[in-house]
Amino acid sequence: MIGKVRAGFRDTPLGPAAVIWSFGYLLLDAIAFLIGRAAPGVTLLASLPMFALGVGQTIALNHLRTGPVLQSAWLRWPALVVAVVAATAVQTLFDVYWMRFLAENLFPAWQEWALDIDLQRLLTVGFGYAWTFCLALTLLAAMRAAQDNARRAANAETEAANAVSAALRLQLNPHFLFNTLNSISGLVTLDRKQEAESMIDRLAEFLRASLNADPIEDVMLAHEIDTIDAYLHIESARFGDRLEIQIDLAPGTEDAKVPNFILQPLVENAIKHGVSALQGTALLYISAAREGDMLMLTVVNSSPESNGESSRPPAGTGVGLANSRQRLANRYGGKASLETGPVGDRYRATIRMPFLT
Structure with missing residues (x-):
């Protein structure tokens, strides 16, 4: 007063x-x-x-x-x-x-x-x-x-x-689209037409969810997970049984507001540097939890370094992670963070942001 x-x-x-x-x-x-x-x-x-x-x-x-x-x-x-x-x-x-x-x-x-x-x-x-x-x-x-x-x-x-956030958000789609079209082209070349058609359908579903969303508006975490799930359906068509997916949302987190497509670059990096680099089955684990007034979003994937198969580039050198950090800074200032690094035989990326509904 x-x-x-x-x-x-x-x-x-x-x-x-x-x-x-x-x-x-x-x-x-x-x-x-x-x-x-x-x-x-x-x-x-x-x-x-x-x-x-x-x-x-x-x-x-x-x-x-x-x-x-x-x-x-x-x-x-x-x-x-x-x-x-x-x-x-x-x-x-x-x-x-x-x-x-x-x-x-x-x-x-x-x-x-x-x-x-x-x-x-x-x-x-x-x-x-x-x-x-x-x-x-x-x-x-x-x-x-x-x-x-x-x-x-x-x-x-x-x-x-807002303009910067929108530009950073829209930078993600061309990179993903290029990779997906290459995969579809490879399936066609191998005469795996049915799989190529299935991937095209899933790509259309993913792009519909992506393009209909406002790039600077927050969305519910449940909606974000649905979009990620559509993306992972496309990747599952590429990797088949080699990709094991687990999604764990703590009760009450589904209604939390998150920046649109904030998980996309983390999941894409996990696929690119984890699943693609491994010869065998790779795990991709996505979770959401609440700690006080903060929301924790975590993406964990199997790391090829544990098997000596490949080396992962230093954290934060990719466009996706840099864009994610910039978007979090634009949206929340110093109240949000993105931390990446190895944890045992896996690699983890964790976003901390205010829990808002």
Whole structure:
């Protein structure tokens, strides 16, 4: 509650207007003390009604300047000048007659100067108030311009991050499509037409799920797993019994929101560097679990290094993993991470991200 009040005071015209008028009356109190007119704080207390009136009129003037009533600049500025003159006159008359009232009833020592209301005093007091109103309106205009610029910059940054995420997400499909078409071509060359037709059907199913999804929108984990399952159906046609797939989703994780296609590069890397590099059966294990307010997505595959059959490239050198890390950074900042590395005779990639539903 206190934070909301503080933010409202800071981010609305009330805060700057109150600061400007407070500074003006503090300065007036200091001058009154230095010339021996009143003890410290007395003039400041006496000025509280004028302070409230000044802040109120400043907010009203600012509303006139920014409101929809005066749309045309040719009309706005003359009307604003007239309004400032009127506000200055009201503030000046209230000041001199309020001080006269205090001199007559509470502070007899002030009668020497407060009872004398002439043109010179009115002009002097009026000039000070006109200056204060103009200064306040200028600072409020500058503050609003700064807020508008900050808002536009934030929107531009968000749009740029979304564009980058979309571009990174869409980079995945051509790589996968190239590999799949090569596989289909190989099946046709080997006269395995039925298998080639089956792979084409599964490819169409996968591309339909992929292209219908917004690349920058989050999806439910269940939907992500369905898309991965369609992808794995294609790979199963390539590897047959050599590919053993296990998917384990902890209860309650299916409804978690995840970036669209965030698992695709991890699964694709597992196929490329694990299953493809092994001569025998390879395991691909996909799991999801919740740890507090974090979601853990894990992809584990058999590693060819354990059998001395092949060597795996260093973690993070591929486009897929680099893109995944960048997408996580764009979406969650430092709250998400992607860690890869060997675990025993297997290789594991783990994504940590906030658990959101």
